Amino acid sequence: MQFALTELKENESWLKLYHSKMLQMIPHQIDSARRSLIEKKKKRYVVGQLKYASKDEWNTFVYNQSGFKIDKRGNTNLLWLSKIGWMEIRLHKLIDGKIKQVTITKRAGRWYAIIAVEAKPSLPKLIALKKSVGVDVGIKNYTYDSDGKDTPNPKNLQKILKTLTRTQRKMSRRVKGSCNYKKAKQWYKIAHERIANRRRDFQHKLSAYYARNYDVVFIENLQITNMVKNHNLAQKIMDAGWASFKNMIDYKCMVIDVEPRNTTVDCSRCGHKVPKTLAIRIHHCDQCGLLIDRYHNASLNILKRGLELWNLPMEHREVTPVEISEIEEAGRNLSAW
Numbered sequence: 001m002q003f004a005l006t007e008l009k010e011n012e013s014w015l016k017l018y019h020s021k022m023l024q025m026i027p028h029q030i031d032s033a034r035r036s037l038i039e040k041k042k043k044r045y046v047v048g049q050l051k052y053a054s055k056d057e058w059n060t061f062v063y064n065q066s067g068f069k070i071d072k073r074g075n076t077n078l079l080w081l082s083k084i085g086w087m088e089i090r091l092h093k094l095i096d097g098k099i100k101q102v103t104i105t106k107r108a109g110r111w112y113a114i115i116a117v118e119a120k121p122s123l124p125k126l127i128a129l130k131k132s133v134g135v136d137v138g139i140k141n142y143t144y145d146s147d148g149k150d151t152p153n154p155k156n157l158q159k160i161l162k163t164l165t166r167t168q169r170k171m172s173r174r175v176k177g178s179c180n181y182k183k184a185k186q187w188y189k190i191a192h193e194r195i196a197n198r199r200r201d202f203q204h205k206l207s208a209y210y211a212r213n214y215d216v217v218f219i220e221n222l223q224i225t226n227m228v229k230n231h232n233l234a235q236k237i238m239d240a241g242w243a244s245f246k247n248m249i250d251y252k253c254m255v256i257d258v259e260p261r262n263t264t265v266d267c268s269r270c271g272h273k274v275p276k277t278l279a280i281r282i283h284h285c286d287q288c289g290l291l292i293d294r295y296h297n298a299s300l301n302i303l304k305r306g307l308e309l310w311n312l313p314m315e316h317r318e319v320t321p322v323e324i325s326e327i328e329e330a331g332r333n334l335s336a337w
């Protein structure tokens with residue numbers, strides 16, 4: 001593909017208006033997208049095909065190794081891109097190290113530059129397993145942990161989701177390509193961007209909480225792709241974005257994946273199997289009498305399995321008993337989801 005590019009440049013003189021390295025990155029990107037698709041197929045994921053992006057959808061380009069400079073004049077930060085020139089930028093972080101790559105992207109009408117820097121090799125993580133926690137992730141509760149902290153799924157996301165579907169509907173009613181259509185599309189993009197920003201913000205705060213209070217976090221190894229197939233929950237699950245949440249905890253402290261099978265069924269105290277439908281919110285073991293929230297029970301199982309991975313004993317944890325009245329209420333409210 002790289003050779004084809006050289007040939008293409010001979011005939012299409014407008015291509016010479018662009019930085020050569022930037023153009024080279026495009027076949028490289030397409031190639032790596034194609035490769036990852038093949039990899040996924042091998043692992044038996046259901047994958048689609050690469051499709052052509054329209055001019056409107058093509059909103060990212062990459063300067064690799066060369067063709068960029070960053071400078072400061074007074075209080076103004078400047079970025080220079082080959083064939084484009086100098087422009088003013090708002091720098092959010094001090095750049096420390098050699099810049100390897102600059103990615104320029106347009107999201108919801110704004111331009112962003114993502115600067116990749118060669119970092120000094122960091123010291124390997126030392127595992128000080130003083131405090132650990134098991135975390136069950138879900139839809140109703142974004143997380144429920146083995147210390148009994150439950151964090152509901154943020155409602156503000158649901159609110160914007162409504163705006164999103166509304167703008168989507170508007171878009172579909174308008175004539176494609178018309179001025180009003182473009183306007184609706186812009187609204188749609190902005191709503192999308194807002195959802196992403198709020199979700200990221202929420203995930204950063206929650207992951208920071210876990211990093212501050214624990215050394216290692218055990219989470220079930222969710223097969224997100226399997227869950228997304230369930231159409232009713234799909235939107236909500238996509239919204240939840242646990243993969244990025246896990247990543248955030250992992251770079252702030254440490255995440256260990258735990259085998260998820262039967263975490264909701266097993267009794268976390270005695271191991272007895274207590275099968276329950278999605279509607280049943282309480283774990284009540286008739287062998288040992290444990291009576292706790294189903295998600296709390298699951299998170300305790302996750303913690304137990306995590307500690308077993310390293311042959312560590314289950315620490316003594318106070319399990320907060322749930323008030324009986326609360327349980328009876330939960331029993332009546334069987335419309336869980």
Ligand SMILES: [Zn+2]
Pocket residue numbers: 267268269270271272285286287288289290
């Ligand atoms: Zn039990």
